[in-house]
Amino acid sequence: MTATVKLQHTNIFHRFTRLLAPGLLTLATSLTLVSCTTQGQKAQTPSAATNVSDTNSNSSGIKAKVLRMGYQSAGDLVRSQKVLEKRLEPLGVKVEWAQFVQGPQLMEAMNVGKIDLGSVGETPPIFAQAAGAQIVYVVGSRRTPTTGRASVIAVPPNSPIKSVKDLKGQKIVFQKASASHYFVFRALEDAGLKPSDIKILSIPTVEASSAFLEGKIPVWVAGDPYLALAEKSNKIRVIKTAEGLDTPGGYYIGARQFAVDNPGILRIVIEEIDKLQRWAEANPKEVAKIIGPIQKLPPDIMEKVVSRRSYGLRAISPELVKEQQRVADYFYKYGVIPKQVNIQEAVLTPEQYAAITPESISQK
The missing domain is CATH 3.40.190.10 (Periplasmic binding protein-like II)
Known part of the structure; x- marks a missing residue:
């Protein structure tokens, strides 16, 4: 029930x-x-x-x-x-x-x-x-060394963003207080950026998935199974995975x-x-x-x-x-x-x- x-x-x-x-x-x-x-x-x-x-x-x-x-x-x-x-x-x-x-x-x-x-x-x-x-x-x-493969920072395939350094000034969609929060902050730090360099829009992954596939989200922090679905549709380009993250x-x-x-x-x-x-x-x-x-x-x-x-x-x-x-x-x-x-x-x-x-x- x-x-x-x-x-x-x-x-x-x-x-x-x-x-x-x-x-x-x-x-x-x-x-x-x-x-x-x-x-x-x-x-x-x-x-x-x-x-x-x-x-x-x-x-x-x-x-x-x-x-x-x-x-x-x-x-x-x-x-x-x-x-x-x-x-x-x-x-x-x-x-x-x-x-x-x-x-x-x-x-x-x-x-x-x-x-x-x-x-x-x-x-x-x-x-x-x-x-x-x-x-x-x-x-x-x-x-394990491969832990984090299923968590990514991603953009649409035709996005001009090529790396985490290019995220400065960008709006990034992820669920605040989730594991993605630490992932994003650490990725920014490694690229010489600060949390204040981005704009955060807090939306659960399940709700952001469709909007991203429609091209309405410039940067998305995604995870499986939504990541795998986006990959199958060829509507996602990964710029950073959480592999090797010090978590x-x-x-x-x-x-x-x-x-x-x-x-x-x-x-x-x-x-x-x-x-x-x-x-x-x-x-x-x-x-x-x-x-x-x-x-x-x-x-x-x-x-x-x-x-x-x-x-x-x-x-x-x-x-x-x-x-x-x-x-x-x-x-x-x-x-x-x-x-x-x-x-x-x-x-x-x-x-x-x-x-x-x-x-x-x-x-x-």
Whole structure:
């Protein structure tokens, strides 16, 4: 069952949205709660053989009766394969899903108590924390040398803009407070430019896609699957990818109280996502076959999208916290957030991380 939920206007919600673009509270901020009744295509994932006796060993540290998961399009594999349901439902925990167009919208929903856990890039939790959100970093995403291939700064094929240096004075379209925000600022810095050298128009990628293909947007920060669709239509020229960007990468972020109360749930979630991502990395064609129909994308587009994804999880460590702090300090340096953010305040204790982090999760 699908229902549209209007976000409540709490004080923290107002503080958070003031950090973002005025147009953020549009159709793009709506979220869709998805029940677990839709059966995805079946795949021989590592979780298929999980039995009730396996889950019973993780039954401690579970208070919640419902886990409300927020996801973006990349989370379709976890949802469609029902790996969380297979582990949690025997323990009396129902899984509900809410889809978001981008990370900032997902964080807004967490701020107002609509979801418990979700995956975002490095930037949205910084903005949320600056607004006073009670969140914690649960687990990170593994970075590889090719991470960032699916995020680009692009122009129409006939544009006179040839490089990032040519962006001075240009209007650039991307979602403020998303991972694109840090990508653009770092790209400008590397080219000897400042954020003040450009004009930012904050529009979610899904809403900007059609306008870009119609030639109405001079510079667009795009990501898959919209990037792949634009490439197929030959209406895009990439001038910079996010490969090699000095970012700590994405995270699963949790509402603090939920994380403190439910370490058993978090460990199960991390275990299952880790196993599924390891399988996905080794079986890209199968992933494309599963996700393509869900996202209503043709096979060739879906295969390209999957080929550019990075897989694997990374444990929250002092080193990772330092990396994330550097990004937060960067936004404060340029006046994007109104106060300094202490990432350590959104971190669990070493003992809490030991309880939720499987030994298989890398520290790097």
